Amino acid sequence: MFRRKGIALRIAVGYLAVIVLTGLLMSFSFWLLLSRHLEQAARENLWRDAQNLVEMLNDHPEKGFGQNGKMMRRFMTYHMLGRVIQGEYLLVNHRGVVLESSIGDEAAGNVLEPGLLAKLAAGAQEGRITLGQERYVAAARYLGGTAERGGAVVLLTRVEGLEEIKQELLIIALISLALPLLAALGITWLLARRISRPLDLLKEKAQRVARRNFGWRVPVDTGDEIGELGQAINAMDEQLAEYDRVQRQFFQNASHELRSPLMSIQGYAEGVRDGVFKGVEAEHALEVIVRETGRLKKIVEELVYLGKLESASEVYNFxxxxxxxxxxxxxxxxxxxxxxxxxxxxxxxxxxxxxxxxxxxxxxxxxxxxxxxxxxxxxxxxxxxxxxxxxxxxxxxxxxxxxxxxxxxxxxxxxxxxxxxxxxxxxxxxxxxxxxxxxxxxxxxxxxxxxxxxxxxxxxxx
Missing domain, CATH: 3.30.565.10 (Histidine kinase-like ATPase, C-terminal domain)
Known part of the structure; x- marks a missing residue:
């Protein structure tokens, strides 16, 4: 599927790392936001119900908590995100002593921490208390307007219940990420292949050029930087092919130009040596040899000069x-x-x-x-x-x-x-x-x- 240490594998691993990291960060952010939301919603419900309960008790002081216990339990039942959350209550006097509680007899007689009642009565932004081994989200309202006049009603709900909701929702969120992760894996593979395939073609093209096998155009038209690179390599191939053609033609022409005077020189020199040319003919043969030697020398000098001009070693005295x-x-x-x-x-x-x-x-x-x-x-x-x-x-x-x-x-x-x-x-x-x-x-x-x-x-x- 992927070549070891290949660019496609690196791209796929990189994409997957980004996707997994993004999923983890989203899950962590979801966890924090959900925690804040659940506790905030619980406090707002508790604070609102405490207000309604205080108003009812202030209007009917002859009715005590005990007479209305069943009604209050129905009153303090909350539905949050598909779960039923049971609320509890405390009746506290002006000294912070718990007079009556729906939690059990063990709560009665406990004294709340100094200043805690004021914080719980301040509003929905405050309030967590611990009773025994249990932690609660709490809200309070004063009876009679102040703690000194009639104490307070404290409504609570267990933090453990909210934590269970958070865990269930987090599991659902993580499971919901599984399908996108599988889809991302497939998309990553396609993207990696889309990028690596043109690079494989460019590699093949470079190998062909190295073997002086010109003419094959890279079929890369991605419309991006890789496509531009493919066009540049195709243009380079054309230029190298033309350069190769010119070089071959140059050597052919050079061979022809050098062969012509050399053949004349050889022919007339052998004729003079073998006595074929004598007298005036021998003098003419020597003139031809000198002329052709001069022409050969000029060609060689110009070739050397042209080669020097095209090399980095040639010095220009500007x-x-x-x-x-x-x-x-x-x-x-x-x-x-x-x-x-x-x-x-x-x-x-x-x-x-x-x-x-x-x-x-x-x-x-x-x-x-x-x-x-x-x-x-x-x-x-x-x-x-x-x-x-x-x-x-x-x-x-x-x-x-x-x-x-x-x-x-x-x-x-x-x-x-x-x-x-x-x-x-x-x-x-x-x-x-x-x-x-x-x-x-x-x-x-x-x-x-x-x-x-x-x-x-x-x-x-x-």
Whole structure:
């Protein structure tokens, strides 16, 4: 039914403990309130009947207690909570001496404690006395108005009778709690299962994710925090599945990109070694080997650099950086590449602003963006910087054919490159650096034609 030390068992035990404790507290409160109620009701009845009895005796002083004993016993019979409670009486003189009693001859001649008669005559809130071995709830009224004028009548009822009523009612109350307790046990089990079942599903989901088994959604829709946790785990599963797909694709692309120059290098090196290439052909083979070695080196360096950017060990040297210096340095580095391709590279007016940034890495960002633009431009590449609110926007725009829909969808994937693309790592590197600076980067087609990439960086310092 419940797993040992499981959360369902703990919830069930907790609920039952609360229910049992609540039942015990209710029973205790019921006992106290019932005790007060029974004694209060008994005193009120006794005090009221004593008043009526005194009025009757004052109106007919010629009638004594003895002549009216049977009538008084009928008069002092009470019905309380389905039980018959027999009352008793005492006739007391002004000195507190018991002259006559319905209890028995042993009560006659007893003297009440000093001041007790006054308390019993004060009202329904006072009065308990002990006669012999019996305890009584009592109320008194003076004959003739005061004790000195005619003594008093004291009416009593045994406390033992009230205690019996309390015990019977308490037993009934405890028995009545048994059925709710059984019902609470069933409800507790259902509630515990309702809570533990989604947790079991979340555990199963976590185990599947640990085995890289993605795709199964947790069917948890409880509408509470557990449901929100299930949605979060489902979202995490989707992200991990996408990350896993991207990683697999990355390794496939990396293998392909590295295999191509390695095969060229191996083929031409073996040809030179075996004497297949001689003279001019051998020189050409060596040029291919050098070129492909350089391309292989660049790919490996960019892979290492991208890996460092995404690791916690990579250190960014943030300092006060002037954006105009960053962009001017970038233009100077890329000017040779632009002239070689007969591309006009222009830098617009730069605002006089400073950033809290790693200037060297920002130079790397814009070198990658401008190199990509020069590679696809027909004749012109422009770089514009402007301040908008609390951000700096740098736009790199070319007049080339622009991005295709597939380009815009996959532009930031590693090793993705268009028809004239490079290694496919420049833009992912740029994005990683910009995001580490708290900025954003986006790509789109310009309204005037060509492609544009916009870098947004915050102006606030550290």
């Amino acid at each position: 300092e006060d950086t002037e954006i105009s210096e960053v962009l001017e340095q970038t233009i100077q580095v890329q000017q040779v590449l632009a002239l070689d391709k007969d591309i006009k590279l222009e830098l617009g007016d730069c605002p006089d602003v400073h950033l809290w940034a790693d200037g060297e890495k920002l130079v790397r960002v814009f070198i990658n963006l401008i190199a990509n633009a020069v590679r696809h431009a027909f004749s012109r590449v422009s770089v514009q910087a402007a301040v908008q609110g609390e951000t700096l926007r740098v736009t790199v725009r070319d007049d080339g054919p622009g991005f295709t829909d597939e380009d815009l969808r996959r532009l930031w994937e590693r090793f993705y490159k268009g028809p004239r693309g490079g290694s496919g790592l420049g833009l992912p590197i740029a994005r990683a650096i910009v995001e580490e600076h708290g900025g954003a980067i986006r790509a789109d087609n310009a309204a005037s034609g060509g492609a544009e990439i916009v870098v947004v960086l915050p102006l606030t310092n550290n």
